[in-house]
Each structure stands twice: as structure tokens, then as C-alpha cells.
Amino acid sequence: MAGRPGSWGGLVLRAGQAVCAGLCVGIMGSSLGFASYTAFCYLLASMALQSLWSLGLACLDGYALKAKKDLTSPILVSLFLVGDWVTAILSFAASCSAGGVVILFRRDVLFCRRYPQLPCGRYELATAFAFLAWAQSATSAIIMFWLLASS
């Protein structure tokens, strides 16, 4: 199955998650005044957790490919499954709440027009990367579920 742990597909998926989550952390963390907004702080924390988790599993995939190990034992897949579901749900909640706040700033209370020093573009970019990271994390979570169910 494409994207299973210890395969090239899995490595690419994990690397994509780590890169998107890392970009989100970098862009949001370097934005002016993000710390005044709870939703953006939560997004940063959740994406930091996501990038650490994905980076760890990407390293594990790389090691398994190099050493030709098999990572699809039920106990390992269960572990990945729980971790993937927890991080995917946290990422989705963080992305949605940050998205709600970004849309509020841009369209409803017009903070972006009223306060030009507010880096709305960066907030939007970080939220977009968070949604990308979530989409890949959800793909991984579904693949893990499938592997466990079919084993």
C-alpha cells in the first residue's frame, strides 16, 4: 500500500507534513504581534507538535528504507495510528480556529484595512500551510487505519 511506514511513499508524505508544518511555524512565529491572539498561539503550538512528530517518523522511514527493516508490525502501526489521529485532530482544530480569526480580520471587522501594520498576508499564508499539513496528516491517519484494519 502506498504511503505505509517504511516505504518511499510514507517518507514523502512525512517529509511533506514536516515541511508544511515547519513553514507554518516559521511564518507565524516571525509575524509581528501574533502572540496577542490565542488562536495563532495555539496554531503555533499545534504545528510545532505536528512538525516534530512528522520529522521523527520521516527519520524512522529513512532508517527503515536504508536498513531494509519492516515497520508494518501491528504494534508499531497502532502506535503510529494513535499519534497520527491525535496530531491530525489537533491540527484541524488549530487550522479552523486560525482560519476563523483570519476571515474575521479580513472581511468582518476589517482589521487588515484599519491596521496596516498587522501582517494579515503572513497570517493567511501560515493558515494555508497549516491546512496543507493537516490534509497530509489526515491522509497518513487514514492509511494507518486501513493497514491496521486489513492486517
Add this chain to the structure above:
Amino acid sequence: MAGRPGSWGGLVLRAGQAVCAGLCVGIMGSSLGFASYTAFCYLLASMALQSLWSLGLACLDGYALKAKKDLTSPILVSLFLVGDWVTAILSFAASCSAGGVVILFRRDVLFCRRYPQLPCGRYELATAFAFLAWAQSATSAIIMFWLLASS
């Protein structure tokens, strides 16, 4: 299995979803000025869909209990599964974005203190009911998945 379609547990779960989602729609829809905020409009739309779906399935459960019909055929469970997952994901996204905006109003930009005419308490109550509706909807979705996987 408790909570399967056509059982008393299923009927209680569906009625709980419909009541929580309906309360959310009622409280949010009667709040002053909710229509100025995209996140609250989306919450209203998503909860209206959730309450219609849950009410329909509650009626079906009641009919099945009265007429002693079996609703656990794979084709019916697949249909309920898809509907439950779609409504649960929409409800979760709506609840999280409304929650992000409510926390922003209350703690970050202090709109609740600055504009006392803003019914923050009602927004919070509606969001809390939305999370309750989502929790019950997610329970239903997991039960459907289990039923389909074990059939």
C-alpha cells in the same frame, strides 16, 4: 452494540444531537448582530444541517423501533456512515472557528468589554452547544464505522 441504528441507544443519541444542534441554531439565530461575523453564519448553517440530519435519523430510529425493523444492513449503514462523517467534520470545523472567534472577542481584542451591546454570553452558549452536538455526532460516526467494519 449500543447506539446502533434502530435501537433505543441510537434514538437517544440522535435526539441528543438534534436537540443540541437545534439549541445552537436557536440561540445563535436570535443573537443580535451574529450575521456580521462569517464564522457565526457558518456555524448556523452547519448546525442547521446537523439538526436536520439528526432529526431525520431520529424519526427513522423511532419508526424502526415501533415497526420492529432492522436498520443494520450494510447498505444502510454505509449511507449513515458517509452522512455522519460529513456532518461531524463540518460541525467540528464550524465549532472550532466559532470558538476561535469567541475567545478572540473575550480575551484578545476585548470586544465583549468594549461593546457591551455584543451578546458574548449567547455566542459562547451557542458554541458550547455546537461542541456538544459535534461530540455526539462523532460518537455516532465511530459507531457506524465499527458496525460496518465488523459486519
